[in-house]
Amino acid sequence: MYLLLNKAKMKKSIYLSLFTLSTMFFIASCKHDDDTATPASTSTTYAAGEVTLEFDNIAGTTHLDVSGATNYTNGAGETFTVTKFKYYVSNVSLIKEDGSMYDVPDQVFLIDEADSNSISAVLENIPGGKYKGVEYTIGVDSARNVAGSQQGALDAANGMYWGWSSGFIFLKLEGVCPAAGGDFMYHIGGYKNSNNTNAQRRVHIDFDPSTLIVDGNKRETEVHMLVDVLEFFKNPINYSIVSNGTVMSPGGQAMTLASNYVDMFSFDHIHNDVK
């Protein structure tokens, strides 16, 4: 025990001397900078901070109602209501003013219209600076699809996981369409490229003409996007619920609907005022 304590003490003193040394170096290099560079007072530096992506789920021009009480009409002229709308957003990258990307590490978000807390995705520790856009994946990348049981947004208990054919359900849209005889269910997923069943889609959002400045907590940093459920049923394919009201496996119809869902997402506005 005494030996251990001694070791700890020794470690402490080593750390202390290392710290002193590096501090000296740091001071020395600072001094050197001061000699040659322009005075710090005129350059603009931004501190790292959070960015909030808010997903405002809509149907056409109105806020999406997932209680099943509001009728909507799709491109095929079919009337339907919505009872569930959930999807994964992952692998977010912020696009800097110079076009380079900042990849946000290790954050996956499950957006669920029925859970108001979930529609704001908070990106942590974003480097300070100016950003002109954002990219993200609808779905979950293949590495996370083969990684066994997980927690948080990727907890299989969230109901966004297939037990019979392992992998995440990237997007769930459920509701009622009387013309189709009742309930419809779209569970879209699939992560494999080998047999062309990869339903991951990359969304690109321009903040144009706005620019988002991240500067610690000096400014609001909220990006609002619109997510239009009606676009799920059109562009590029006009989709009929009556013809196909149930899609619950990767490949085939899921690939058609994945092509449709990528353009549900559009830029609305940002809040970037100085607080």
Next chain:
Amino acid sequence: MSKNLYFCLTIVFAFAFLSSCKKSDDETTETPKPLFYVPDGFPAPSGQLQNNPVTTAGFTLGRKLFYDPVLSKDSTVHCGTCHQQFGAFAQVDHKVSHGINNLLGTRNSPTLINLAWHSEFFWDGGSNHIEVQPIGPITNPVEMDETLNGVIAKLNRSTFYPAMFRSAYGSDTITSQGILRALSQFMSCLISANSKYDQVRNGQTTFTATEDSGYTIFKSKCASCHKEPLLTDLSYRNNGLDAHFTDPGRARITTLAADSGKFKVPTLRNIVLSYPYMHDGRLSSISKVIDHYRSTIVQSSTIDPLLSSGNMSISDAEKAQLIAFLNTLTDQTFITDKRFSEQ
């Protein structure tokens, strides 16, 4: 001084003696194997335990969950219902699995043997990780028809599960990951490697003449798919049961027409215990399975290349020898190991 030296020497000798005693104990008596180990001559495991190392507490929790009907919607069916230890963790004499409310599945319960060497599960390989495999039967409407949140809620009401989770993971909080990882620890420890076949491989005993002839036939006619020592090559193959496939098999997962009618090659370990056979349990005995390979192979577009030349030539005498060999794959240690039984 010399007294001290003698004392020291005595202690050294005593240690040497004790340790040599211990060694000979190990060699002569059957000490229980550790919960998870790699048997001699086995390849490296799949690596899916990498983030979930087996512990006694995790294994014990997994076993408790495996045998607890609370995993099913109406608390009537547990994993062990369709995976019985005496049947090498298959369901003996049931063509297809029986779920809650007497609902029938579509496939024969597979054995649970040496699963740590598998990286895909189910007859069609639909599950890509041992940790997520249990989600299949737990949520299947004709098996347990429960949700993970439903299971968590029931376990939270129990008087003992929170403490078992604390022992296994250091926290009372019951999570789906904790449930799934415990189940996969238990399943990974279901290791069968002490059949007569294994003992012969390890030089502990020898085959009878008949068994040995059977082994020769096995190596020439069966071992390319039922690859040693796991006795499966873990691939998906169409073994010529049908011309048209009511169950698409592997194609259900891959969506590829070329995979229609293909199913995972089952291990032959403990095979005589786990009747009936095939993905739908259509063949009731080993004798009928061998008869299939020697007389009823059906050609189709996805027939396995190794069977595309038609029926195998196996005489009645050879069939008897083959069956004698297949009987050497039964591992009594495995099916009677109390650690794997409901406690």
